[in-house]
Amino acid sequence: xxxxxxxxxxxxxxxxxxxxxxxxxxxxxxxxxxxxxxxxxxxxxxxxxxxxxxxxxxxxxxxxxxxxxxxxxxxxxxxxxxxxxxxxxxxxxxxxxxxxxxxxxxxxxxxxxxxxxxxxxxxxxxxxxxxxxxxxxxxxxxxxxxxxxxxxxxxxxxxxxxxxxxxxxxxxxxxxxxxxxxxxxxxxxxxxxxxxxxxxxxxxxxxxxxxxxxxxxxxxxxxxxxxxxxxxxxxxxxxxxxxxxxxxxxxxxxxxxxxxxxxxxxxxxxxxxxxxxxxxxxxxxxxxxxxxxxxxxxxxxxxxxxxxxxxxxxxxxxxxxxxxxxxxxxxxxxxxxxxxxxxxxxxxxxxxxxxxxxxxxxxxxxxxxxxxxxxxxxxxxxxxxxxxxxxxxxxxxxxxxxxxxxxxxxxxxxxxxxxxxxxxxxxxxxxxxxxxxxxxxxxxxxxxxxxxxxxxxxxxxx
Amino acid sequence: xxxxxxxxxxxxxxxxxxxxxxxxxxxxxxxxxxxxxxxxxxxxxxxxxxxxxxxxxxxxxxxxxxxxxxxxxxxxxxxxxxxxxxxxxxxxxxxxxxxxxxxxxxxxxxxxxxxxxxxxxxxxxxxxxxxxxxxxxxxxxxxxxxxxxxxxxxxxxxxxxxxxxxxxxxxxxxxxxxxxxxxxxxxxxxxxxxxxxxxxxxxxxxxxxxxxxxxxxxxxxxxxxxxxxxxxxxxxxxxxxxxxxxxxxxxxxxxxxxxxxxxxxxxxxxxxxxxxxxxxxxxxxxxxxxxxxxxxxxxxxxxxxxxxxxxxxxxxxxxxxxxxxxxxxxxxxxxxxxxxxxxxxxxxxxxxxxxxxxxxxxxxxxxxxxxxxxxxxxxxxxxxxxxxxxxxxxxxxx
Numbered sequence: 001x002x003x004x005x006x007x008x009x010x011x012x013x014x015x016x017x018x019x020x021x022x023x024x025x026x027x028x029x030x031x032x033x034x035x036x037x038x039x040x041x042x043x044x045x046x047x048x049x050x051x052x053x054x055x056x057x058x059x060x061x062x063x064x065x066x067x068x069x070x071x072x073x074x075x076x077x078x079x080x081x082x083x084x085x086x087x088x089x090x091x092x093x094x095x096x097x098x099x100x101x102x103x104x105x106x107x108x109x110x111x112x113x114x115x116x117x118x119x120x121x122x123x124x125x126x127x128x129x130x131x132x133x134x135x136x137x138x139x140x141x142x143x144x145x146x147x148x149x150x151x152x153x154x155x156x157x158x159x160x161x162x163x164x165x166x167x168x169x170x171x172x173x174x175x176x177x178x179x180x181x182x183x184x185x186x187x188x189x190x191x192x193x194x195x196x197x198x199x200x201x202x203x204x205x206x207x208x209x210x211x212x213x214x215x216x217x218x219x220x221x222x223x224x225x226x227x228x229x230x231x232x233x234x235x236x237x238x239x240x241x242x243x244x245x246x247x248x249x250x251x252x253x254x255x256x257x258x259x260x261x262x263x264x265x266x267x268x269x270x271x272x273x274x275x276x277x278x279x280x281x282x283x284x285x286x287x288x289x290x291x292x293x294x295x296x297x298x299x300x301x302x303x304x305x306x307x308x309x310x311x312x313x314x315x316x317x318x319x320x321x322x323x324x325x326x327x328x329x330x331x332x333x334x335x336x337x338x339x340x341x342x343x344x345x346x347x348x349x350x351x352x353x354x355x356x357x358x359x360x361x362x363x364x365x366x367x368x369x370x371x372x373x374x375x376x377x378x379x380x381x382x383x384x385x386x387x388x389x390x391x392x393x394x395x396x397x398x399x400x401x402x403x404x405x406x407x408x409x410x411x412x413x414x415x416x417x418x419x420x421x422x423x424x425x426x427x428x429x430x431x432x433x434x435x436x437x438x439x440x441x442x443x444x445x446x447x448x449x450x451x452x453x454x455x456x457x458x459x460x461x462x
Numbered sequence: 463x464x465x466x467x468x469x470x471x472x473x474x475x476x477x478x479x480x481x482x483x484x485x486x487x488x489x490x491x492x493x494x495x496x497x498x499x500x501x502x503x504x505x506x507x508x509x510x511x512x513x514x515x516x517x518x519x520x521x522x523x524x525x526x527x528x529x530x531x532x533x534x535x536x537x538x539x540x541x542x543x544x545x546x547x548x549x550x551x552x553x554x555x556x557x558x559x560x561x562x563x564x565x566x567x568x569x570x571x572x573x574x575x576x577x578x579x580x581x582x583x584x585x586x587x588x589x590x591x592x593x594x595x596x597x598x599x600x601x602x603x604x605x606x607x608x609x610x611x612x613x614x615x616x617x618x619x620x621x622x623x624x625x626x627x628x629x630x631x632x633x634x635x636x637x638x639x640x641x642x643x644x645x646x647x648x649x650x651x652x653x654x655x656x657x658x659x660x661x662x663x664x665x666x667x668x669x670x671x672x673x674x675x676x677x678x679x680x681x682x683x684x685x686x687x688x689x690x691x692x693x694x695x696x697x698x699x700x701x702x703x704x705x706x707x708x709x710x711x712x713x714x715x716x717x718x719x720x721x722x723x724x725x726x727x728x729x730x731x732x733x734x735x736x737x738x739x740x741x742x743x744x745x746x747x748x749x750x751x752x753x754x755x756x757x758x759x760x761x762x763x764x765x766x767x768x769x770x771x772x773x774x775x776x777x778x779x780x781x782x783x784x785x786x787x788x789x790x791x792x793x794x795x796x797x798x799x800x801x802x803x804x805x806x807x808x809x810x811x812x813x814x815x816x817x818x819x820x821x822x823x824x825x826x827x828x829x830x831x832x833x834x835x836x837x838x839x840x841x842x843x844x845x846x847x848x849x850x851x852x853x854x855x856x857x858x859x860x
Contacts, residue, residue, distance in 0.1 A: 082841045185856065192855035274855075278848075285844045288837060 039168035059085030067293030120149020156386030172379025186218035195274035214362035498609030507618030530760030620660030680704030681737035724750035
């Protein structure tokens with residue numbers, strides 16, 4: 001029995017590395033044929049905040065001793081400019097121009113996949129330990145548990161959205177890397193790494209700042225601790241039959257508090273300490289970087305201010321551009337607040353409901369922010385689709401999975417067609433393209449809705 | 463008695479005024495003001511494809527005038543129709559004035575100021591007199607001054623005392639004379655050369671009376687001006703005779719030649735033109751042998767050589783290099799002007815008014831950083847350090 005499982009684990013391990021290296025080679029092949037795809041100019045792939053062309057322009061402006069934010073082209077972090085800027089300028093003869101930046105994207109994708117795999121392993125181990133402590137470890141041998149870490153990493157690597165993002169010459173892979181780094185650091189308990197990942201991810205793009213809640217929960221509790229009511233049932237099961245289910249529940253008061261329900265406050269405080277160190281460091285570096293061009297206030301106005309005030313209304317797969325193209329100036333600030341609060345007001349109820357599953361909470365937050373953020377791209381959905389596969393064991397009986405899959409495929413095929421009809425041929429109008437954007441948001445919403453439902457059904461079935 | 467004296471005084475003053483006005487003001491036409499710049503107003507007044515040659519005439523003169531030095535800012539080009547992009551033009555975006563197609567007159571350096579239906583008698587008069595509406599841009603205005611020499615070239619269909627605009631309007635000779643008189647009153651030119659290539663061209667400037675005006679027309683009253691040759695490939699006549707021979711004369715010249723106007727005017731052979739090129743010099747004070755053609759057709763600017771650089775920026779470099787043979791006064795002047803930028807930079811570094819130690823240390827740090835010219839390398843070192851700290855701390859914590 002043990003050898004069989006060991007062989008199975010070894011096979012899956014080898015299978016994983018085979019597929020991972022295969023995906024890297026596939027990306028490298030695709031990098032050498034960029035002109036065929038022209039992905040960097042697609043609005044679904046590169047947005048005003050992630051486009052590497054804009055970064056190259058910002059770097060060039062900086063080389064000319066002008067502010068990199070002049071002309072409203074570049075809206076990202078000045079530190080990213082110092083790292084990726086020289087790479088956009090170096091041209092190797094005989095190779096495509098953007099080779100170095102695409103290599104950076106490939107490496108970032110690969111590291112991200114490895115981190116997702118490690119996070120999945122930690123989650124599985126913790127899940128196994130929790131089940132053992134509940135006395136349900138016999139379940140482990142009956143049900144075939146899939147290695148969720150490996151599957152999630154492979155889903156992330158072979159997801160067409162991720163491949164488009166990687167080949168499409170933008171900075172989303174790097175942003176996704178830091179978001180996953182923070183989750184990995186939090187789930188493995190490495191506090192400075194979690195703080196580092198969180199600070200850098202929210203510095204590069206504003207929205208990962210909502211990940212602070214799942215990271216605190218992950219650091220405070222162990223990863224994916226089951227809810228307290230399961231510990232109540234544990235006492236029942238030990239005293240009564242093994243088959244005693246919903247019909248015979250008697251809530252006896254617990255004599256002793258379960259040991260796993262403690263919240264490690266000191267880790268959270270340490271997290272905030274490290275986070276403040278990293279925030280100060282990043283801000284000082286950015287201030288030095290933009291000292292001559294208006295300083296930090298200018299940087300905040302051009303990066304976070306741009307994301308929050310939605311100045312650029314070029315079409316993308318989000319839902320904000322269409323609305324803000326028509327809104328009257330008098331109501332513009334009001335509706336900006338409405339749209340951004342739309343993300344914020346969902347944070348607290350979800351945190352209350354899902355506080356025992358912080359990784360899943362992180363996934364839901366990322367899905368919500370990628371749906372409602374001001375400049376979404378397929379890179380954001382690549383991230384949360386990869387994270388979704390971490391919970392493949394729990395989501396085995398998700399409703400509408402085939403419908404959602406077909407929906408995603410359909411939207412990703414129709415969206416460029418509608419864009420072409422609207423902009424290049426002129427036989428369509430903005431409504432065509434916005435319809436696909438809305439359909440995309442609906443499918444994302446439906447996907448999120450069906451997940452908690454099935455999870456709670458699973459809990460009720462225990 | 464008082465009334466007599468008063469009336470006598472009034473009468474004498476009136477006589478004096480009349481007497482003064484009666485003296486023709488030829489005296490201050492040419493000699494008192496300096497020749498400052500050259501302008502060219504080139505007008506083609508004909509529309510429709512079969513008037514290709516008028517467009518080619520104007521564009522040929524445009525090219526010549528530009529080649530000899532007048533820049534686009536001082537050329538007003540009025541073309542009544544578009545031959546280059548005409549649907550009937552076999553050579554799109556190309557206009558030729560010879561059937562050998564050697565020269566494309568419509569290259570990528572043609573700036574047309576009035577095009578199509580903007581070429582009207584009203585706009586022409588407005589250009590000459592300078593009486594535009596406020597919204598007219600500067601490129602469409604004749605911004606000449608009292609030292610300007612203006613070349614006015616008109617081509618199209620004309621007749622006895624008129625020139626036809628756009629097949630629907632006429633510019634009459636007294637209109638032209640009136641406009642020129644207004645220009646003279648407003649001191650918009652020093653000398654004016656009017657060149658007309660139409661049928662019965664000389665009648666167009668028969669009413670001129672303003673001094674300082676020289677006029678030449680391709681034909682006299684009762685004569686027609688003829689086209690030179692037909693280009694069977696383009697399908698229409700491509701140039702008129704008068705302009706053809708004018709161009710033949712100018713193609714031999716460059717910017718620095720001082721061929722005289724008289725040689726130009728004498729180069730017209732009535733047998734080749736099949737008409738008499740008539741010119742009018744009675745209003746023009748000078749002798750044609752002394753006037754170079756570049757006075758009107760080109761633009762030679764006088765260059766002044768200097769050995770020293772501009773004085774305004776010498777303050778910056780004075781600390782480093784002061785030539786030893788300068789006088790002491792100059793040295794003092796330069797030193798004084800260099801003190802000003804020094805003060806500005808000095809205040810940033812040594813600011814004694816700020817007492818808060820934090821801001822003072824911050825200013826000191828910024829100052830030291832500011833002295834480091836490679837901020838980028840500092841940021842790069844900072845980033846590398848950040849990653850090292852991150853990996854080190856996470857390795858320690860795991």
